[in-house]
Amino acid sequence: MTLALMALxxxxxxxxxxxxxxxxxxxxVETLRAGxxxxxxxxxxxxxLANHEPDLIACAQAIDTTPAALIAAQEILSR
Known part of the structure; x- marks a missing residue:
């Protein structure tokens, strides 16, 4: 969840x-705040982010992780 919060x-x-x-x-906005x-x-x-590769890469660089880690977090949270 931490990576997702940083990405948000x-x-x-x-x-x-x-x-x-x-x-x-x-x-x-309200749903986002509550959720x-x-x-x-x-x-x-x-x-x-995964659906727009330039943002995925830029976000990963900005929060000091990899695009693959963000995708893995998305998959885990989707379960």
Whole structure:
């Protein structure tokens, strides 16, 4: 869950990326706030990154991990 939280912080740090997250996932701001501890919501955040490789790579670099680790976390949270 820690990687997902770090990825969420990175995603929300840029307004255009945050707007794209909300638009593409269908998650609204209130649901996102309430769902920070929800594995399904966090998996959706990581899936959002996985679906746009440039963001996946940039996020992994920014939070000092690998794209593969983010994908693995998404798979675990999706179970």
């Amino acid at each position: 912080g990175w995603t929300l740090a840029e307004e255009s990326r945050a707007d794209r997250l909300l638009a593409l996932t269908g998650i609204d 920070v501890g929800d594995p399904a919501i966090m998996a959706a955040i990581l899936a959002f």
